Amino acid sequence: MTVTVAAAERLMRIGEVARGAGVSVRAVRYYEQQGLLIAERSPSGQRLYRQDAIPLVRFFQEMFAAGLTSRRITELLPCWDAGHTDAGQRAMLRAERERIQAKIDDMQAALDHLDEVIAITDTHP
Amino acid sequence: MTVTVAAAERLMRIGEVARGAGVSVRAVRYYEQQGLLIAERSPSGQRLYRQDAIPLVRFFQEMFAAGLTSRRITELLPCWDAGHTDAGQRAMLRAERERIQAKIDDMQAALDHLDEVIAITDTHP
DNA sequence: CTAAAACCTGACGCTGGCGTCAGAGGCAAG
DNA sequence: CTTGCCTCTGACGCCAGCGTCAGGTTTTAG
Structure with missing residues (x-):
């Protein structure tokens, strides 16, 4: 008999x-304020x-660097950590993809x- | 005998x-304020x-999109429209090049x- | 037990490339 | 002349991702 223990x-x-994600404490608090990263609380x-949380924060940094806003990221988070995804979210994913690709092309x-x-x-010195 | 006429x-x-560069009038005035684009004046x-001026403004837009600030662009302008360029400016050019490349890699x-x-x-719909 | 380090909640500041409004002058056409 | 568009100079507003200071509690190291 197997018992599942939390x-x-x-x-x-x-x-x-x-420290683990290479950002400031202030930044992590900010992510919570923006609804990106929910934390439990001690008594x-x-x-x-x-x-x-650490890879998640790294992911946020990557998305920020790609030009996404925290609002966009919150809207897309369901696609990320759940399998649950509707048509609108998939469309947004694709739209962001195109925006990033266009920006890369511009920068190139x-x-x-x-x-x-x-x-x-x-x-010609 | 050849005479050069202005x-x-x-x-x-x-x-x-x-209109020609696809930016706002405000933007062009801003570029002048930042020392990017010097204009003559009518009486x-x-x-x-x-x-x-039009290709120049387009160039500014391209550099802004690449993440350069107007200050950096002013510092690098001598490399652009004159052949005159010292070692420091060439170093800055390279530094900016590396920054852009790094940013492209991040976005990729x-x-x-x-x-x-x-x-x-x-x-996984 | 105590001092240092870490954490908390506000709340204001900063940067950069403009948008935008206010109020006033130029300039060609009918 | 006047109508309508263009231009001028300030000067304040905006947004996003934090930095930073203030003033107070908590956890940890010795």
Whole structure:
């Protein structure tokens, strides 16, 4: 007979999450305020995070770097941690994908232009 | 005997520049305020631009999209329209190039991650 | 037990590329 | 002349992701 025991997951406080993900404590609090990262609370009111908080914060950083806002990320979170996803969310995923791709293309064009300038200034000191 | 005559270049007012480059009039004024785009003035004080103002504004837009600030662009302008370039400026060019490349790599990583999520949500409706 | 380190809740500040409103002057056409 | 569009100079507003200070509680190390 097998008994499923709730694995006493080791909970972290906010500082550990921040250091682990390479962001500031302030940033982690901000994510909670924006509804990105929900934390449990200790009896004294301190935030307690599960292990997956760190990769999650890293994911947020990646999305921020890609130009998504925290609001967009909250709207897309259901696609991420649940299998539950409706047509609207899939459409948003695709739309964001296109926006990122377009931005990459723009930046690549800018890079090519800059490389031209560099080539000129190098051969033409 | 050849005589060089200053070609009476057709000058544009700010609206034409803005429409031609696809930005707002406000944006063009802002570029001047930041020292990016110097305009002559008509006797009544209106800004007058040469033809190359339009590609120049487009270039600014491209650099903004790549994450450069107007200050950086002003610092790099001498490399652009003059052959004059010192070692410091060439170093800055390279530094900006690296920053842009790094940002592109980050965004590509984000895009790949998003594509994974999209693949999951598609095969797992 | 005590001091340091970590955490808490507000709340204001900052940056950058403009948008936008206010109030006043230019400029070609009918 | 006047109508209507363009332009001018300030100057304040905005947004997003935090930084940062204030003033207080909690946890931990020695």
